[in-house]
Amino acid sequence: MGYVTSADGTVIAYERGGNGPAVVLVGGGIDDGTENAPLAAALAEHFTVYNYARRGRGDSGDASTVDLAREIEDLAALIAEAGGSAHVYGVSSGGALALEAAAAGCSVARLGVYEVPYNITDSDWPRQWRNYVDGLRAALAAGRRGDAVELFMRVTGASDADLAGLRAAPFWPALEAMAHTLAHDAAALGDGRPPVARLGHVRQPTLVLTGDDRPAGAAKWIAALDAAADAVAAGLPHAHRQTLKGQGHVADPHAVVPVLERFFNE
Known part of the structure; x- marks a missing residue:
């Protein structure tokens, strides 16, 4: 376990493993980094992986106010700890945070996001x-x-x-x-729709991923993930869109690692 101090003084906890180019993993909702731990272990065969607990989770500190800018600063502190530049992979709402961080100018080398839960198909x-x-x-x-x-x-x-x-x-x-x-x-996801104007500021090559395992009776936002991912990819200057076959909202690391390895090493 390691710790970095974010710009507002909040201490952020992370685990580091492996060797090679740096990759920072950004977790989604109600997760302290545990969900990404199997992926971190598998990626560590190819990269130096930083799997952190976002503020308010696990051993990381928090602040009295909620501000997306603070979470962006947290990710920037991890990237600085990793050497000043790193690939970033964000899942679910962590993907929204990763996109916002890249748009804000964080030193992201290449960016991957998986099933960011925006919704553009439901008019309500x-x-x-x-x-x-x-x-x-x-x-x-x-x-x-x-x-x-x-x-x-x-x-x-x-x-x-x-x-x-x-x-x-x-x-x-x-x-x-x-x-x-x-x-x-909720702050990372903004108004719940892709931030099209800001996506144009993301200059890094970005891999936009979804799975195709949609169980019967899946929630509307699950069914809308493909359309949202298509919209995100359309708004990015350098997007690569891909579907992981047989994967649900929590993807098997064995399906994710080969895709990320190829993309991050291009």
Whole structure:
């Protein structure tokens, strides 16, 4: 475990492994880096991998306010620790953060993102997203952490039965413990749609990935991921669009590593 200090003084924890060009992994919602740990281990056969806990998660510190600029500074601190330039791979909402960081001028060499949960297919999505963000803020301000997690699950399409099962699961307390970090994810995703104007500022070659494993009854935002990825790729000056066959929202590292190895080494 290593630590870097971000620009606002927040300490960010990370794990480092492997040798070779630097790659920073950016995790998604309600994740402290654990979800990316298998990918980090597999990538470490080819790269020096930095898998960090985003602020408010794991051993990383947090601040009293939520500001996307602070999370961008966190990623910049990791890139500086990695030598001043690094490839970056972000999954889900971590992909949104990675895109925003590249657009803001972070020293990203090459960028990969996987299934960033923007939505452009549902005409009612802007209203739904605003309601979610407002409800999330209210729940967190009142200390209703379980309600905050439930709001997140509902906006991703969870049913009453799904939520009942989750609340009874042994890992539910761990989800509640990270509920406050959902505000950081919401900030990274902006208004819930691809930030087309800012994407034009991303000059790095960018690999835009999705899977094609869409289970029956999948949430609307899952079904919309392909369209969102197409829109992201269309807005980027140097995009490469690819689908990983047989992969769902959490992809098998063995499917991801060969693709990233080729792309990052081009």
